[in-house]
Amino acid sequence: MTSVAIIGAGAIGTVLAAAVHRTGADTVLCTRTPVGELVLADDDGEHAVDVPVRTDPATAAPVDWVLLTTKGQDVAGAAPWLSRLRAPETTVVALQNGVEHRERVTPLAGSARVLPALVYIAAERIAAGRVRHRRGRRIVVPENADASAFAALLAGSGLEVHREPDFTTAAWRKLLGNVAANPITALTLRRLEVLRDGEIGELTRTLLTEAIAVGAACGARLDAADLRRTLDFYREFAADDGTSMLYDRLAGRPPETDLINGAIVRFGREHGVPTPANQAVHALLAALQPERADLAS
The missing domain is CATH 1.10.1040.10 (N-(1-d-carboxylethyl)-l-norvaline Dehydrogenase; domain 2)
Structure with missing residues (x-):
């Protein structure tokens, strides 16, 4: 079974956790503080996001995919997680704002590959453990082999992966x-x-x-x-x-x-x-x- 770790339990992290879990992948959510029940609300109602949560990087092991959803200025705080989750065959997807995804994440990714991603998802954390997915389901990545694998990972998740030749x-x-x-x-x-x-x-x-x-x-x-x-x-x-x-x-x-x-x-x-x-x-x-x-x- 494909293994996926999502770093960050904010709005985008919660949307992605629900989406990846929907595909049947072995999903874990990595966060600094304990998280109670996670609930994702959208136009279809409220849905429990039933994925295990880890708060101690020492308990983590290498996975196939790391989805990094922290804010760009918080990337350094994800270093302990990345050091435990990465392996040569791991792909780290940097789902962040800005134009310098690889520059921020590559120094912390070791031998893992880094795939930059642009997130067109409007979501708001409205309370502790509660996120409102307002609109948008598209993620844009550069057109390469990792992008194709990422699209396959999210097939059936409800999110759309678009592969873009001119990512700049x-x-x-x-x-x-x-x-x-x-x-x-x-x-x-x-x-x-x-x-x-x-x-x-x-x-x-x-x-x-x-x-x-x-x-x-x-x-x-x-x-x-x-x-x-x-x-x-x-x-x-x-x-x-x-x-x-x-x-x-x-x-x-x-x-x-x-x-x-x-x-x-x-x-x-x-x-x-x-x-x-x-x-x-x-x-x-x-x-x-x-x-x-x-x-x-």
Whole structure:
């Protein structure tokens, strides 16, 4: 039987645990703290996620697949798990925001292979052990042999795996989906209805325009059509939908600004592309965490 370990019991980790368990794979959820009953709610009702939970890396053994669902800034905290779960034949799937999946995870993966993944799943942790899957079932991975095996793993899970030949462009397009909505909702503590405000709409366009210029400088095939495409994407969401950064702020967790707006600023400096709007929102989000504020300078 295929063995799968999911690191992280947040919203995405819970959705994936339920999906993988549905395929019949030998599934275990790895988390830092004990988890009681896990419940996943969707349009079809509430479903118990009946998978074993481990809280001590010392009890873990190598598996075929590791699905890493922690926030990008928390990858180092997953190191004890990865050191026990990995083997030469293991594939570590990095299901995270940003465009530097391999750079973050490979140093901790040892001889295991790393497969970057873009997650188009909107899910919210609404209480301890309770997650609401709002919309989306698509995961995008680069087109290679590991991607084909991953698609086979999730066959029958209810999730869709799309294999993308131009993963660089796909990753930057996914970043565009985060680069405006996430910081604006996190800073205003409002849901996606905030994007409909006139002045906020202008800020949204500015953040996206800067990010498109930076992405193009980094080799992604982005242009003005991506601005229209991303604005249309935002309009698809309900007014009461939120973002991962907003959920983090509401829960008292640090928002992953370093991977999103911080990455735009960093790559912009590297390529000589001005990013004053992204610099501003990144600095404001970092200032909410005094111990991290120097990262925005």
